[in-house]
Amino acid sequence: MIAIIDYGCGNLFSLSSSLRALGIECRITGDKDEIIAADKIILPGVGAFGDAAQKLRDCGMDKLICELAGEGKPILGICLGMQLLFEKSFEYGAHMGLGLIKGYVGPLEGQIPNDLKIPHMGWNKLNLAKSDPIFKYIEPGDYMYFVHSFYARNCVENTLAFAEYGVAVPAIVKSGSVYGMQFHPEKSGAKGLALLKAFSEL
Amino acid sequence: MITKRIIPCLDVRNGRVVKGVNFEGIQDVASPVELAHFYNDSGADELVFYDITASVEGRALFTDVLTQVASEIFIPLTVGGGINTLDDFDRVLKCGADKVSVNSGAIKDPSIIEKAAKKYGDQCVVLSMDIKRVDGSFHIFSKGGRIDTGIDALEWAKMGENNGAGELVVNSIDTDGVKQGFDLEMLQKISDLVSIPVIASGGAGKKEDFLELFKASCADAGLAASIFHFKELSIRDLKNYLNDNNIEMRI
Numbered sequence: 001m002i003a004i005i006d007y008g009c010g011n012l013f014s015l016s017s018s019l020r021a022l023g024i025e026c027r028i029t030g031d032k033d034e035i036i037a038a039d040k041i042i043l044p045g046v047g048a049f050g051d052a053a054q055k056l057r058d059c060g061m062d063k064l065i066c067e068l069a070g071e072g073k074p075i076l077g078i079c080l081g082m083q084l085l086f087e088k089s090f091e092y093g094a095h096m097g098l099g100l101i102k103g104y105v106g107p108l109e110g111q112i113p114n115d116l117k118i119p120h121m122g123w124n125k126l127n128l129a130k131s132d133p134i135f136k137y138i139e140p141g142d143y144m145y146f147v148h149s150f151y152a153r154n155c156v157e158n159t160l161a162f163a164e165y166g167v168a169v170p171a172i173v174k175s176g177s178v179y180g181m182q183f184h185p186e187k188s189g190a191k192g193l194a195l196l197k198a199f200s201e202l
Numbered sequence: 203m204i205t206k207r208i209i210p211c212l213d214v215r216n217g218r219v220v221k222g223v224n225f226e227g228i229q230d231v232a233s234p235v236e237l238a239h240f241y242n243d244s245g246a247d248e249l250v251f252y253d254i255t256a257s258v259e260g261r262a263l264f265t266d267v268l269t270q271v272a273s274e275i276f277i278p279l280t281v282g283g284g285i286n287t288l289d290d291f292d293r294v295l296k297c298g299a300d301k302v303s304v305n306s307g308a309i310k311d312p313s314i315i316e317k318a319a320k321k322y323g324d325q326c327v328v329l330s331m332d333i334k335r336v337d338g339s340f341h342i343f344s345k346g347g348r349i350d351t352g353i354d355a356l357e358w359a360k361m362g363e364n365n366g367a368g369e370l371v372v373n374s375i376d377t378d379g380v381k382q383g384f385d386l387e388m389l390q391k392i393s394d395l396v397s398i399p400v401i402a403s404g405g406a407g408k409k410e411d412f413l414e415l416f417k418a419s420c421a422d423a424g425l426a427a428s429i430f431h432f433k434e435l436s437i438r439d440l441k442n443y444l445n446d447n448n449i450e451m452r453i
Binding site: 011013014017018020021046047117119120121122123124125143145146147164165186187188189190192193 | 277369
């Protein structure tokens with residue numbers, strides 16, 4: 001069973017529907033015992049980093065996620081959920097993240113040519129930097145759906161795949177059993193679902 | 203780099219997909235869920251659903267359709283039609299929409315754009331505009347293209363961007379349903395003015411129209427309904443054609 005952590009950040013309908021469509025048992029939950037009992041965990045998230053990080057701390061979910069990561073439980077952060085895995089973010093101020101992956105989150109603004117629009121929104125190609133079981137069902141150059149204005153930095157050694165958007169945008173990151181995806185696999189058609197399937201089989 | 207997008211638009215009335223020409227003469231086309239599956243399988247990059255029902259029963263049917271589509275199809279979904287308040291945003295987002303398109307609702311109360319952008323994020327708010335030439339300038343029309351609001355379309359587009367709209371759907375009433383190509387003149391004026399993505403709508407009749415649109419780089423996406431619904435053009439063939447002509451597509 002995959003636990004989708006419900007901490008009041010984000011619309012979890014598509015994510016749970018996509019797992020169900022794959023025949024993967026999942027539960028949207030904020031219950032700690034249920035999360036501890038799950039085989040794998042997904043940390044979703046949309047909105048602002050500061051708010052989301054605070055909500056995780058308020059319900060003590062930050063400590064639990066770090067403990068479970070320490071035990072080697074597979075964890076997948078999606079979009080803002082991926083950014084929360086890093087040490088800190090400079091999205092409107094400076095905020096502490098979970099610190100499960102080295103690096104920080106900063107704005108695309110000022111880092112990419114002016115003719116490129118922000119947010120980075122739409123379908124972009126995955127360039128694979130390393131081999132990993134998460135790529136079991138996809139090919140280099142497959143497209144995923146991105147929507148974000150901030151991106152992970154200083155994390156080259158933990159980057160499994162990146163997308164080109166004026167800079168190399170880390171698209172899939174990994175440290176130990178912890179994965180992060182900047183794009184939305186649950187909105188990336190069959191290829192996105194293939195990544196979720198591979199995660200469920202880790 | 204991100205690809206240009208091809209977006210079929212499904213006008214839903216009383217639970218069925220319908221299509222008119224120049225906003226009139228509506229005919230029944232198909233079941234929205236079946237059509238959504240068909241488009242997803244043939245490579246659509248996104249789907250847009252407009253709820254063009256006015257009745258309460260129609261609205262309930264629409265949310266049922268939307269929930270079903272969103273639980274079966276995993277590409278971005280935009281929903282418009284009858285969006286006037288934050289409660290309307292909430293209602294369709296809960297059914298699985300990713301973006302919400304506001305049109306007449308923003309004309310009635312422009313502050314809805316800013317309020318929704320603050321609550322759900324810019325990426326969630328799409329400003330849809332029905333535009334027609336009037337005495338040499340471009341005006342915003344409301345009520346499905348029937349009423350001239352007198353609002354200048356270029357100023358309206360800029361207002362939308364400044365208040366937090368994440369995307370613009372630019373629908374030309376002059377070219378809608380005529381199938382003689384997109385309104386490049388108008389699209390160019392708007393896309394020169396804003397830095398958010400512009401979705402071109404109205405006028406697509408053949409694959410060359412999309413090539414012309416993207417070569418002119420005045421839009422990030424092309425939206426069409428009838429040529430896809432009536433299978434005059436398949437999305438798969440269109441995307442292959444564009445890709446062969448150096449327009450990056452998700453194939």
